[in-house]
Amino acid sequence: MVNLRINNRELAVAEGSTILEAARTNNIKIPTLCHYPDLGIQSDCRICVVEIEGQKGLATSCSTIVRDGMVVKTNSPRVLNARKTITELILANHDANCTACPKNLSCELQSLANKLGIDENRFQSVLTLSPLDEGNPALIRNPNRCIKCGRCVDVCKNIQGVGVLELMGRSHHLKIVPAFDHCLSDLFCTYCGQCAAVCPVGAITEKDDTDIVWRALNHHDKHVIVQVAPAIRVSLAEEANMNPGTVCTGKIVTALKLLGFDQVFDTDFTADLTIIEEGNELIHRLTSGGVLPMMTSCCPGWINFAEQHYPEILPHISSCKSPQQMFGALAKTYYAEKMGLEPANVFVVSIMPCTAKKYEAGRKEMRANEDLPDVDVVLTTRELGKMLRQMGIDFANLAETPFDDPFGITTGAAAIFGASGGVMEAALRTVYEVVNGEPLTNLDFTDVRGLDGVKETVVKLAEKPYRFAVANNLKNARLMAEAVKAGTSPYAFIEVMCCPGGCIGGGGQPYGTITKTRLDRIKATYQVDAAMPIRKSHENPAIAKLYQEYLDRPLGEQSHNLLHTHYHARRGKPNN
Amino acid sequence: MIEMRLVSKRCGIINPLSIDDYQKADGYETFRKALARDKIKLIEEIEKSALRGRGGAGFPVHLKIMGLAKETGPVKYVICNADEGEPGNFKDRYLMENDPHAIIEGMLITAYMASATKGFIYIRGEYNHAYNTLEWAIAEARRLKLLGDAILDTEFSFDIELRSGGGSYVCGEEFALIESIEGKPGRTRVKPPFPTQKGLYGLPTLINNVETFATIPLIIKMGGKAYARIGTKSSTGTKLISLSGNVNEKGVFEIPFGVTIRQVIEELGHGVANGRKLKMVQLGGACGPIIPEYMLDMMIDFERFEEFESKTGAGAIIVIDDRFDIFDILMNVVGFFEHESCGKCTPCREGHQQLRIILQKFIDKTAGVKDLVSLESLARVMHQTSLCGLGQTSPTAIISTLRYFRDDYIDRMDSLIL
Ligand SMILES: Cc1cc2nc3c(=O)[nH]c(=O)nc-3n(C[C@H](O)[C@H](O)[C@H](O)COP(=O)(O)O)c2cc1C
Ligand code: SF4
Ligand code: SF4
Ligand code: SF4
Numbered sequence: 004m005v006n007l008r009i010n011n012r013e014l015a016v017a018e019g020s021t022i023l024e025a026a027r028t029n030n031i032k033i034p035t036l037c038h039y040p041d042l043g044i045q046s047d048c049r050i051c052v053v054e055i056e057g058q059k060g061l062a063t064s065c066s067t068i069v070r071d072g073m074v075v076k077t078n079s080p081r082v083l084n085a086r087k088t089i090t091e092l093i094l095a096n097h098d099a100n101c102t103a104c105p106k107n108l109s110c111e112l113q114s115l116a117n118k119l120g121i122d123e124n125r126f127q128s129v130l131t132l133s134p135l136d137e138g139n140p141a142l143i144r145n146p147n148r149c150i151k152c153g154r155c156v157d158v159c160k161n162i163q164g165v166g167v168l169e170l171m172g173r174s175h176h177l178k179i180v181p182a183f184d185h186c187l188s189d190l191f192c193t194y195c196g197q198c199a200a201v202c203p204v205g206a207i208t209e210k211d212d213t214d215i216v217w218r219a220l221n222h223h224d225k226h227v228i229v230q231v232a233p234a235i236r237v238s239l240a241e242e243a244n245m246n247p248g249t250v251c252t253g254k255i256v257t258a259l260k261l262l263g264f265d266q267v268f269d270t271d272f273t274a275d276l277t278i279i280e281e282g283n284e285l286i287h288r289l290t291s292g293g294v295l296p297m298m299t300s301c302c303p304g305w306i307n308f309a310e311q312h313y314p315e316i317l318p319h320i321s322s323c324k325s326p327q328q329m330f331g332a333l334a335k336t337y338y339a340e341k342m343g344l345e346p347a348n349v350f351v352v353s354i355m356p357c358t359a360k361k362y363e364a365g366r367k368e369m370r371a372n373e374d375l376p377d378v379d380v381v382l383t384t385r386e387l388g389k390m391l392r393q394m395g396i397d398f399a400n401l402a403e404t405p406f407d408d409p410f411g412i413t414t415g416a417a418a419i420f421g422a423s424g425g426v427m428e429a430a431l432r433t434v435y436e437v438v439n440g441e442p443l444t445n446l447d448f449t450d451v452r453g454l455d456g457v458k459e460t461v462v463k464l465a466e467k468p469y470r471f472a473v474a475n476n477l478k479n480a481r482l483m484a485e486a487v488k489a490g491t492s493p494y495a496f497i498e499v500m501c502c503p504g505g506c507i508g509g510g511g512q513p514y515g516t517i518t519k520t521r522l523d524r525i526k527a528t529y530q531v532d533a534a535m536p537i538r539k540s541h542e543n544p545a546i547a548k549l550y551q552e553y554l555d556r557p558l559g560e561q562s563h564n565l566l567h568t569h570y571h572a573r574r575g576k577p578n579n
Numbered sequence: 580m581i582e583m584r585l586v587s588k589r590c591g592i593i594n595p596l597s598i599d600d601y602q603k604a605d606g607y608e609t610f611r612k613a614l615a616r617d618k619i620k621l622i623e624e625i626e627k628s629a630l631r632g633r634g635g636a637g638f639p640v641h642l643k644i645m646g647l648a649k650e651t652g653p654v655k656y657v658i659c660n661a662d663e664g665e666p667g668n669f670k671d672r673y674l675m676e677n678d679p680h681a682i683i684e685g686m687l688i689t690a691y692m693a694s695a696t697k698g699f700i701y702i703r704g705e706y707n708h709a710y711n712t713l714e715w716a717i718a719e720a721r722r723l724k725l726l727g728d729a730i731l732d733t734e735f736s737f738d739i740e741l742r743s744g745g746g747s748y749v750c751g752e753e754f755a756l757i758e759s760i761e762g763k764p765g766r767t768r769v770k771p772p773f774p775t776q777k778g779l780y781g782l783p784t785l786i787n788n789v790e791t792f793a794t795i796p797l798i799i800k801m802g803g804k805a806y807a808r809i810g811t812k813s814s815t816g817t818k819l820i821s822l823s824g825n826v827n828e829k830g831v832f833e834i835p836f837g838v839t840i841r842q843v844i845e846e847l848g849h850g851v852a853n854g855r856k857l858k859m860v861q862l863g864g865a866c867g868p869i870i871p872e873y874m875l876d877m878m879i880d881f882e883r884f885e886e887f888e889s890k891t892g893a894g895a896i897i898v899i900d901d902r903f904d905i906f907d908i909l910m911n912v913v914g915f916f917e918h919e920s921c922g923k924c925t926p927c928r929e930g931h932q933q934l935r936i937i938l939q940k941f942i943d944k945t946a947g948v949k950d951l952v953s954l955e956s957l958a959r960v961m962h963q964t965s966l967c968g969l970g971q972t973s974p975t976a977i978i979s980t981l982r983y984f985r986d987d988y989i990d991r992m993d994s995l996i997l
Contacts, residue, residue, distance in 0.1 A: 045769070046924075047924050047925065047966070049925050050925075052963075059963075060962070060964065060971065061964050066769045066771075081963070084956065084960065088926075088957060092925055092929035092930060092933065093925060126933045127933070127936055129932050150925075151922070170764070170922070172922065173747070173749075173764075173766075173921050173922045174922050174928060174931065175917075175928055175929060175931075176922070177922030177923075177928060
């Protein structure tokens with residue numbers, strides 16, 4: 004332990020802590036801007052400066068390690084003046100048109116300026132407006148709002164291992180740009196949205212599609228239906244200031260009905276369908292000498308990454324569409340027929356934790372009817388939160404409503420799709436029982452749960468042990484892909500989720516997602532699973548009915564047409 | 580005569596391209612002898628000499644060498660900082676062009692003391708002649724087995740690679756320099772870890788200035804104690820001074836610490852050129868304080884310079900006569916740093932353009948009291964909060980003129996503006 008004094012309080016803190024950590028664990032508040040709990044220390048913004056006795060300049064508390072006998076002041080006049088001055092400098096080069104900004108009221112710069120009591124800026128505005136980078140379906144970069152904190156660069160390079168964003172230029176010409184000042188769509192951006200998730204201001208945000216949805220909802224000829232991804236039920240509550248990990252499934256359905264959707268469906272249903280198709284594909288590959296290891300395909304960020312960086316391994320990726328797209332395909336065929344509707348009049352909205360899903364929905368391969376996208380609009384969790392606020396819906400106090408049929412019955416296996424390892428666990432529950440013809444004694448494959456980067460388990464199928472792995476985030480996906488490419492991967496089947504922790508940590512999830520938030524959402528996810536009456540996809544009676552009525556059999560012709568897809572190398576331009 | 584040529588004693592005397600000349604002037608003798616001596620004892624000599632870094636910050640040299648020596652691991656680097664990008668400084672160039680082997684010898688002794696394996700000399704991009712001179716000197720030293728594997732048939736191996744600078748001033752900052760050698764844009768890193776812990780390619784690295792390395796053979800030769808008797812108590816030894824501006828005799832001079840600025844200007848520089856009156860002197864380079872005539876009797880000494888909270892220790896003296904106005908100089912200085920800021924941290928990235936905007940108001944005689952206050956406050960905040968030495972020291976000229984030339988500011992204010 005190290006003993007030090009902060010603001011006249013004697014404290015004992017763990018050795019190696021920073022002043023910031025020491026202060027925060029003792030409930031002493033030091034404002035920060037570039038600092039983000041799960042990322043590296045940038046120490047760029049200089050907002051967190053403090054005064055240390057015996058030291059001439061001010062020190063950044065985020066990067067200064069505590070020493071025995073240190074005397075620190077976090078709020079001296081000198082410190083407060085410095086913070087205020089730095090904030091004014093930032094504001095003088097920032098497009099501070101707050102009411103027009105998607106981050107209004109959740110912006111860290113705005114709240115800092117407010118806390119510091121900045122009313123007028125002593126410095127003249129030096130902002131010169133630059134064009135926006137909005138030539139892609141998922142994300143908008145607004146350089147005029149960027150405060151050069153470096154978080155997005157760090158997350159893209161060091162967490163995701165993609166490295167699209169970099170610092171370019173120097174002095175006040177410094178910009179954060181996709182390499183060589185390209186647009187995101189020119190480069191190997193996966194649209195994972197992790198950069199948008201950590202941006203403290205409104206400089207990288209998802210493309211806001213709420214207007215299109217409002218228009219559809221007010222359009223009389225449109226039958227507007229919505230699907231809700233597994234990860235939303237453990238996160239949307241945060242948009243209404245409830246605790247992370249609050250399960251709010253029934254409230255979501257009620258809320259969506261209040262917004263005016265004609266039918267509210269559960270993507271969990273097509274997650275179960277994915278397991279049936281993908282499980283059968285795996286069994287087929289294992290028994291017929293197919294390409295192994297097989298890799299999952301439900302994460303569009305991962306698909307983008309693989310198509311751009313590892314075209315060689317595309318044959319390893321399951322041909323199954325993602326649950327979102329399986330839903331879309333069924334909605335514009337099976338469901339439209341069943342309801343006696345023109346496919347063109349069925350408007351499909353998805354609520355997803357993900358920005359890459361916006362890109363996926365626009366892919367040409369994702370059309371059961373020519374020129375008609377299967378999924379019309381994808382909204383992130385945050386965008387849905389915005390719509391709820393626009394309508395003044397008191398989310399916390401809503402009653403609960405079940406999902407609509409015919410996609411109403413789902414299983415615990417589908418519910419865990421939202422957490423890293425969940426798809427693998429769901430697949431193993433089914434593949435084990437189908438291949439071995441005996442019931443599993445324990446449904447919980449805990450080895451593949453949690454936040455570790457690479458997780459592994461061994462399962463015997465027809466007496467033979469096979470290795471299964473889960474890659475959590477793109478950096479680990481790269482490791483897997485390298486081994487697959489080199490032919491040295493020891494696994495039969497690999498799950499890849501692009502975002503840290505899986506979809507519960509997706510790029511479209513409520514702001515402020517840190518490790519603790521991820522853990523809370525994961526815990527809630529497995530609680531949902533444990534509480535389900537059916538926990539294996541192959542036991543879902545509604546799925547069996549769907550095959551009877553429409554699809555015939557897994558991997559059959561109808562499935563092939565509607566539920567499977569193909570990938571292509573996209574060296575250079577992911578947007579083609 | 581106030582000059583005392585110790586480090587520069589061979590400059591202009593020997594042929595810098597001849598290793599024989601250098602050896603005839605006792606060159607490499609100290610290194611040869613050092614190879615037989617205990618490493619810790621050698622570092623103790625440096626400690627006794629109280630040598631402080633000559634690149635500006637004046638950090639005790641033995642602490643860094645000791646720091647590197649303590650690091651274990653098979654690869655450790657020694658880097659000679661020859662970026663010398665600051666206007667008004669040219670003494671490193673003088674040493675490189677006139678006595679390259681002294682620098683190599685200093686690096687060799689340092690590497691031996693700290694068991695380092697590989698050296699780099701990072702030379703300012705524009706210094707072609709210095710580069711070529713050192714390139715030749717390194718080849719010569721290799722030829723005589725003074726560099727390379729198993730130097731002079733001992734177990735000690737060390738070689739030096741030359742790197743031409745990335746062209747920006749900030750690359751002289753130690754971490755920016757390391758990033759630049761690694762092939763990245765020159766931007767500093769957060770400390771800790773310090774370079775001696777995690778430097779070039781994440782490995783222990785020692786960085787010192789050209790003059791610092793050139794001084795090391797001298798200290799080992801004459802003994803730390805004897806060296807410490809030269810100069811003043813807080814600043815031992817001699818210092819190379821780059822004298823420039825409106826003086827009759829510009830150039831590099833070596834003086835013992837303790838000599839006054841006036842002595843340098845009058846005795847070595849032969850006074851202000853063209854019989855003009857001296858208006859001000861900038862010390863250290865663009866990042867140093869600007870002082871008025873009445874302060875010229877100040878001793879050249881780290882401790883005195885530290886009062887300006889600036890790295891004035893690189894040893895530039897820029898004489899400015901009465902044809903100039905402080906704002907001419909300040910706009911130049913601010914413009915220089917505005918261009919050279921790496922942009923990583925807020926105060927430096929955003930601060931310089933605001934300093935410039937406010938200074939322009941003084942030039943236009945449209946400044947009010949508020950501008951004076953904002954200027955002073957901004958300059959101080961930049962000084963106190965910038966991440967690296969560039970932003971910490973660039974406002975020094977403003978801070979010092981606000982102190983010593985306040986009337987010049989007041990004269991330029993519009994009394995009707997608040
Ligand atoms: C912006 C900036 C530029 C610098 N440029 C140089 C330089 O050109 N040469 C140099 O020796 N030190 C320079 N320094 C100081 C170095 O960071 C470092 O302190 C020095 O090389 C250490 O050597 P010394 O202890 O021998 O002085 C610079 C520092 C800063 C902040
Ligand atoms: S969306 Fe993902 S891949 Fe693209 S820039 Fe952001 S973090 Fe990088
Ligand atoms: S885009 Fe956002 S996260 Fe990236 S540097 Fe700018 S402000 Fe920071
Ligand atoms: S002080 Fe200036 S040069 Fe140094 S890190 Fe900050 S922006 Fe870069």
